Amino acid sequence: MNPSLPFFVLATLSVFSALMVVLSRKPVHSVLYLIFCFFTIGGHYLLLNAQFLFAVHIIVYAGAIMVLFLFTLMFINMNKELEPHKSNLLKGAATIAAGCLLLVLVAATKGAETLPAISKTSDIGTVSNLGKALYGQYLLPFELISILLLTAMVGAVMLGKKDVE
Amino acid sequence: MVLLSTPVDYLPIAMMFVVAIGFVLFVMFATHWMGPKHKSKVKLEAFECGIESKGNSRLPFSIKYFLIAILFVLFDVEVIFMYPWAVNFAEWSKHGLAAFGEMLVFLGLLVFGLIYIIRKGALKWE
Amino acid sequence: MEFFLIKLVLVLIVFLVSLGVAAYSTYAERKIAAFLQDRVGPDRAGPFGILQPLADGLKMFMKEEIIPTHADKFLFILGPCIMMMTASMTGVIIPWGHGLEINGTFYPVQITDINIGILYVFGVVSIGVYGIMIGGWASNNKYSLMGAIRASSQMISYELAMGMAIIALIMTTGTLSVREIVEQQHGIHWNIFTQPLGVIIFIICAFAECNRTPFDLPECETELVGGYHTEYSSMKLGFYLFAEYINMFISSAIISSLYFGGYNFPFIDQLGLSPNMLSMLGTLIFFGKIFFFIFFFMWVRWTIPRFRYDQLMHLGWRVMIPLAIVNILGTGVYVLFKNGQLHF
Numbered sequence: 044m045n046p047s048l049p050f051f052v053l054a055t056l057s058v059f060s061a062l063m064v065v066l067s068r069k070p071v072h073s074v075l076y077l078i079f080c081f082f083t084i085g086g087h088y089l090l091l092n093a094q095f096l097f098a099v100h101i102i103v104y105a106g107a108i109m110v111l112f113l114f115t116l117m118f119i120n121m122n123k124e125l126e127p128h129k130s131n132l133l134k135g136a137a138t139i140a141a142g143c144l145l146l147v148l149v150a151a152t153k154g155a156e157t158l159p160a161i162s163k164t165s166d167i168g169t170v171s172n173l174g175k176a177l178y179g180q181y182l183l184p185f186e187l188i189s190i191l192l193l194t195a196m197v198g199a200v201m202l203g204k205k206d207v208e
Numbered sequence: 209m210v211l212l213s214t215p216v217d218y219l220p221i222a223m224m225f226v227v228a229i230g231f232v233l234f235v236m237f238a239t240h241w242m243g244p245k246h247k248s249k250v251k252l253e254a255f256e257c258g259i260e261s262k263g264n265s266r267l268p269f270s271i272k273y274f275l276i277a278i279l280f281v282l283f284d285v286e287v288i289f290m291y292p293w294a295v296n297f298a299e300w301s302k303h304g305l306a307a308f309g310e311m312l313v314f315l316g317l318l319v320f321g322l323i324y325i326i327r328k329g330a331l332k333w334e
Numbered sequence: 335m336e337f338f339l340i341k342l343v344l345v346l347i348v349f350l351v352s353l354g355v356a357a358y359s360t361y362a363e364r365k366i367a368a369f370l371q372d373r374v375g376p377d378r379a380g381p382f383g384i385l386q387p388l389a390d391g392l393k394m395f396m397k398e399e400i401i402p403t404h405a406d407k408f409l410f411i412l413g414p415c416i417m418m419m420t421a422s423m424t425g426v427i428i429p430w431g432h433g434l435e436i437n438g439t440f441y442p443v444q445i446t447d448i449n450i451g452i453l454y455v456f457g458v459v460s461i462g463v464y465g466i467m468i469g470g471w472a473s474n475n476k477y478s479l480m481g482a483i484r485a486s487s488q489m490i491s492y493e494l495a496m497g498m499a500i501i502a503l504i505m506t507t508g509t510l511s512v513r514e515i516v517e518q519q520h521g522i523h524w525n526i527f528t529q530p531l532g533v534i535i536f537i538i539c540a541f542a543e544c545n546r547t548p549f550d551l552p553e554c555e556t557e558l559v560g561g562y563h564t565e566y567s568s569m570k571l572g573f574y575l576f577a578e579y580i581n582m583f584i585s586s587a588i589i590s591s592l593y594f595g596g597y598n599f600p601f602i603d604q605l606g607l608s609p610n611m612l613s614m615l616g617t618l619i620f621f622g623k624i625f626f627f628i629f630f631f632m633w634v635r636w637t638i639p640r641f642r643y644d645q646l647m648h649l650g651w652r653v654m655i656p657l658a659i660v661n662i663l664g665t666g667v668y669v670l671f672k673n674g675q676l677h678f
Contacts, residue, residue, distance in 0.1 A: 069406070075409075094448075095292065097450070098454070101461070102284065103285055105460070106460025107280060107460065108281055110277055110460075110486060114273065118274050170450060170453070170510055174292025175296060178293055185289070186310075186314060192282050192286055193320065200325055204328065219446075221446065221454075223341060224345050224349070224422070224426045224445065225419070227349050229419065231422075232415045236411065236569065239394070239570075240399055244396075276490065280494065283655075287498055288497070290662075291510070294501045295508060295509065298506065311666070
C-alpha cells in the first residue's frame, strides 16, 4: 500500500466537500458539507500525529462553532421569497475579495518548505506535550486568551440583551 | 509510562465508521423496499399537531437559544484548553503550587465571566 | 494483515453487541415500567414476551415510510442516520475486558486504545447534537423545530459541565486513555472514592445528553406533540428511538469504566485464577455494572417527573457548571495535599 494513500483520499474528500460548501444552493447543506470538511481536515491532523489538534478541531469547530452556524441559519427567516437577489457587481466584488484571501493564504505558506520536517512518529502533538508548551513557554499569551474570551462573553451578552427603555 | 498511539491506532475508528454507515444504508434501503407505498396528498402533508397546519415553519425563535449557543462556544474553548493542563497536573503538582496558580488565574476569569452572565440575566428564562 | 482482521472482527462484535443490548433494553424498559406501575408488560411474543424486540423491529421495517412533501428530503433522511452513526461510534474506545493471552500473544479486549480516548468521547458527543437538530429542522414542523432547538441547547449546556467533570478526573489520573484509567482502578481503587461529586455531575449530564427523563423535554408530549421526531415513521423513527438506547448502553459503559472500575472488581488478586479466567470474569462483571446503570436510567425515568424548561437551563448553567468548577478546585487541593505541597 502506498504510504501516502490515506493523505490523497483525505485530501480529495476535503477539496470536494470544501467545493460543495460553496456550490450547494441550500445554506443548511453548506453547513453540513463544512462539518464534513472539518472531519477530513481532522484526519489530516491525525496523519501528522497531532492528536490534541484533532480533538480540538472536532470538538470546537465541528461540534461547537457549527452548532452556532446552524442556529444562526435557523434563526434568520429563511423563506425563499425573502432571499435577496445578488447583482452581478456584488458577485464580481465577492470573487475579487475571495481571490485576495486565497492569495494571502497561499503567500502565507511561502517559506514553509525550508522548515525542518517533523516525522510522523514524533510525539510533539500529544496532549501532555502540548500542555507543557502551553503552560510553560506560552503561559502569558495563554492567560491573555482567557481575557479575550471574557471580552467575547461580555460582547455576546450585550448583543443578546433586550433593549431596555 | 506515556502511551504513544500512532495514526494506525485510529484505523479501527474508520472501520467502525464504515460498518455503521453500511448498516445505516442497508436498513434505509431495506425499509424503503419492504414497506407498503400508498401515498396520498393528505397523507404527505405535515402532521404537525393533527389539525391542518398554518403557514411555514421556518420561524424565528427566541434569541435566548442563540445566546446559549454563543456562550457554549466560548466556554467550550476554555474547557478544552484545560485538558492539556489537567493531564500534566498530577506530575506538576509534585513540584509546587505554580501549576495550580496558573489554572486559578484562568479559572478565575472564567468564573468572573459566568458571574457576569448570570448577573446580567442572560440565562434567565421567563 | 492479521491485525486488521482481528480489529474488524472486534468492530463487528462490538457493533452487534450494542445493537443487541439496545434491543433488549427496550424490552427491559417496558418490563421495568410495567413492574413499577404494577402491570404485566409485554407477554405475548414468546415466553414472557422475550421476542418482543424482534417483533418491534420487524414492525418498524414493514411500516410505510412517509416523507412529508414540505420536508427537505435529503436532510430528513440524514438526521436519523447521523443519530444512529454517532451512537455507535463511541464503543470503539471502551475497554471491554483486560485481554486474553492466546499462544503467548496478548489480545486486549478493546478495539483501539488511543491516548486521547476521553476527548474522542467528548467529540462524538458534541457531534450527536446534529442528528436531532437536522431531523427536527428538516421536518418543516413547528413543534419538531422547537423540540430540536430545545434538545440542542440542552445538550450543549450539559456538555460543558460534563467536560469539566472529566477534567477533575483527569487531574487525578494524569491520562486521557480510557484503558489506563481503568487499569489504575485495580481492585477496589475506584475513582468514585476520589471523585464523589464528579460522579454525580457526570451521571446527571449523561442523563441530559441521552435526553432521558427527567431531561426529556425535547419530546415532551404535553407541549410539543412528539418532539423532534413527530413527522418520522418506519425505520427512521426506529433509528431515533434505537439510538437513545445505544447511547444509554454506551453512557453506562463509560460511567462504569471512568468511575466504577470498569472490568476491575474487589479481591481480584486473592482469587488465584488464571489471568485469562480473571479477564473473562472481569468482562462479565463489567457488563453487570453496565446493566445496573441501564436499570438505573430506567428506574429514574419511571420515578421522577420531568423538569420545566427554565428549571432545566437553571440547573445546567447555574448549578452544574459552578459545581463542576468547585469540583475542579477541590480536586486540585486534594492532589496538592496528597503530594505534600499543602500543609494544614
